[in-house]
Amino acid sequence: AQSVTQPDIHITVSEGASLELRCNYSYGATPYLFWYVQSPGQGLQLLLKYFSGDTLVQGIKGFEAEFKRSQSSFNLRKPSVHWSDAAEYFCAVGRRYGQNFVFGPGTRLSVLP
Amino acid sequence: DTAVSQTPKYLVTQMGNDKSIKCEQNLGHDTMYWYKQDSKKFLKIMFSYNNKELIINETVPNRFSPKSPDKAHLNLHINSLELGDSAVYFCASSQGWGDSNQPQHFGDGTRLSIL
Numbered sequence: 001a002q003s004v005t006q007p008d009i010h011i012t013v014s015e016g017a018s019l020e021l022r023c024n025y026s027y028g029a030t031p032y033l034f035w036y037v038q039s040p041g042q043g044l045q046l047l048l049k050y051f052s053g054d055t056l057v058q059g060i061k062g063f064e065a066e067f068k069r070s071q072s073s074f075n076l077r078k079p080s081v082h083w084s085d086a087a088e089y090f091c092a093v094g095r096r097y098g099q100n101f102v103f104g105p106g107t108r109l110s111v112l113p
Numbered sequence: 114d115t116a117v118s119q120t121p122k123y124l125v126t127q128m129g130n131d132k133s134i135k136c137e138q139n140l141g142h143d144t145m146y147w148y149k150q151d152s153k154k155f156l157k158i159m160f161s162y163n164n165k166e167l168i169i170n171e172t173v174p175n176r177f178s179p180k181s182p183d184k185a186h187l188n189l190h191i192n193s194l195e196l197g198d199s200a201v202y203f204c205a206s207s208q209g210w211g212d213s214n215q216p217q218h219f220g221d222g223t224r225l226s227i228l
Contacts, residue, residue: 041221042221042222046217088154094214103156103157105155106154
């Protein structure tokens, strides 16, 4: 079975600063990888996904993520954070041959003005 | 147009009661899910249905009974509610089955509070 860790429970950055949220996974094969964002009181919205091919994927809202097989990581980045990016971010791993997602514990992002 | 809609958004009830949460998706997806998000924001899958058939049934008390009248609806009925059932319950849907490369689309959640 796959598993996901997000080492940072809470991150605070200043508006305009760059951002990197960490995600590490455990899975025996190449996984399907996703990042979701959850704004307060809302459901989860897909930011981006990786299945195969180019290891740097672009998503919505100016986010990107890079798949590094050697490090079993799929870190989310944004060059310049906006106050509206304050939210909870979840990394998720899906496996081939089975409709079973596993979500990481989430990282809460706070943005200082 | 709401893609995945859940009702009610908030549900406050007493211990021991029975309640239902409804979910509908208008995306034409084949697969629907129920997740529980606890107070620490941890998301855990409870059930998954594909074309009205139960596919995933994680270790969930049998007080929780999902029902899928058609592939666009997946309702969750909870009997004899307990304090530990307080959480936010999310419905989600995705296209296809057998390969989890399709992202899931989530509803806005139902916040269940047990008094």
